[in-house]
Amino acid sequence: MSWILRQFALALLVSTSVTAWAQHFIRGQVRYENGQPADRVVVRLRSDVIAFQTETQTDPQGKFNFDGLPLTSYHLTIEGQGFRPYSSHIDISGSKMAYELITLHLDKEPEAKSVPPEGPGGLLNIAIEQIPPDARKEYETGEKLLNEKKDLDGSVKHYRKAIQLYDKFPEAYLKLGLVYLDQKKFDESQAALQKSTELDPKSPAGYLALGTVYNQGRKYEDAEKVLTQGLELKPDVPEGQYELAKTYWALNRWTEAEPHALKAVALKPDLAPALVLLGNIALRKRDPQGALKEFQEYLRLEPNGPMAEQVRTIVAKIEKTLAAQ
Numbered sequence: 001m002s003w004i005l006r007q008f009a010l011a012l013l014v015s016t017s018v019t020a021w022a023q024h025f026i027r028g029q030v031r032y033e034n035g036q037p038a039d040r041v042v043v044r045l046r047s048d049v050i051a052f053q054t055e056t057q058t059d060p061q062g063k064f065n066f067d068g069l070p071l072t073s074y075h076l077t078i079e080g081q082g083f084r085p086y087s088s089h090i091d092i093s094g095s096k097m098a099y100e101l102i103t104l105h106l107d108k109e110p111e112a113k114s115v116p117p118e119g120p121g122g123l124l125n126i127a128i129e130q131i132p133p134d135a136r137k138e139y140e141t142g143e144k145l146l147n148e149k150k151d152l153d154g155s156v157k158h159y160r161k162a163i164q165l166y167d168k169f170p171e172a173y174l175k176l177g178l179v180y181l182d183q184k185k186f187d188e189s190q191a192a193l194q195k196s197t198e199l200d201p202k203s204p205a206g207y208l209a210l211g212t213v214y215n216q217g218r219k220y221e222d223a224e225k226v227l228t229q230g231l232e233l234k235p236d237v238p239e240g241q242y243e244l245a246k247t248y249w250a251l252n253r254w255t256e257a258e259p260h261a262l263k264a265v266a267l268k269p270d271l272a273p274a275l276v277l278l279g280n281i282a283l284r285k286r287d288p289q290g291a292l293k294e295f296q297e298y299l300r301l302e303p304n305g306p307m308a309e310q311v312r313t314i315v316a317k318i319e320k321t322l323a324a325q
Helices: 001-008 133-148 154-165 169-184 186-199 205-215 220-233 239-249 254-267 273-285 287-303 307-325
Strands: 023-030 041-048 051-057 063-066 073-078 085-092 095-106
Touching: 023 041, 023 154, 051 063, 051 085, 051 169, 073 095, 085 095, 095 169, 095 254, 133 154, 133 169, 154 169, 154 205, 169 205, 186 205, 186 254, 205 220, 205 287, 205 307, 239 254, 239 273, 287 307
Parallel strands: 023 095
Antiparallel strands: 023 063, 041 051, 041 073, 073 085
16 A cells, blocks of 8 residues: 555645544543643543433543444533533534544633634724724725625725724734735735734634644744644634644644544534545555545545545545455
8 A cells, every 4th residue: 555655645735524434433632731641531421312421531642532422412521630620512413523622721720711702893802992993994994895895905905004003903913914815925924913913812813824824834833833822712613723733744743633633524524625634644544445435525525626636536546456455
């Protein structure tokens, strides 16, 4: 199979689908706040739908597995053990799998404040009354041009004007950085997004977008840092999980890429690029059958996608090799 591995080690920085992995499972990894894996932590799983419950302990890498589960919804909890309680609701009725990335917080620390909503009307974490009316008007004009007319250049002018009128406007810097990213003006995007995160360090959007810029510039260590920060603030962002998986893949740390790619697909099963990355990882694991399923799922979702031609070539080679066995 070495020729298959060589073929796909080259360029496909995308992911894979749920169907390639052992079905009906919930897996995950538990870490402490310093990033170290949490060993021998008790993780409990129950379902009120079918009166089911079980528990397990994390291994030295902080990982846990619940395999062979009925297709229904579950409550996953970690309680006591010197940490704040953790719980999540997981439904595998449709996806057949889930992957949880959990950070434990010491229970003596104060509860973290929730992250305020973003987007129109949210304006990140700054008080709206602090923004001068004329700056808000310029920002809202930029939003209208971007969202209703798809006028990137026009929106840039108004976001920049809003910043000129009020240079502590993190949302304006964020939107300016995102537009520059769409325009592939990576240096300008990086500068705007860095300013946004400086002004509002509690906003996940700025970190996640900045990580995308760093990945584009192959600044993978910087990307890892800011993407991790963003996902600590808001872990259930599939695109952010996928972006961090791409970072680890580029750093040749594919075992660390896998849980983030799985999480991305669990959160958004139709995130087609993530399917190719999982297919690549399956090849690294010498699992051509799993890779084949992932690549086929990508082609089902995006038959005319940007990776479709390359994926079809690899699918044909894998099928030929498997048929010859």
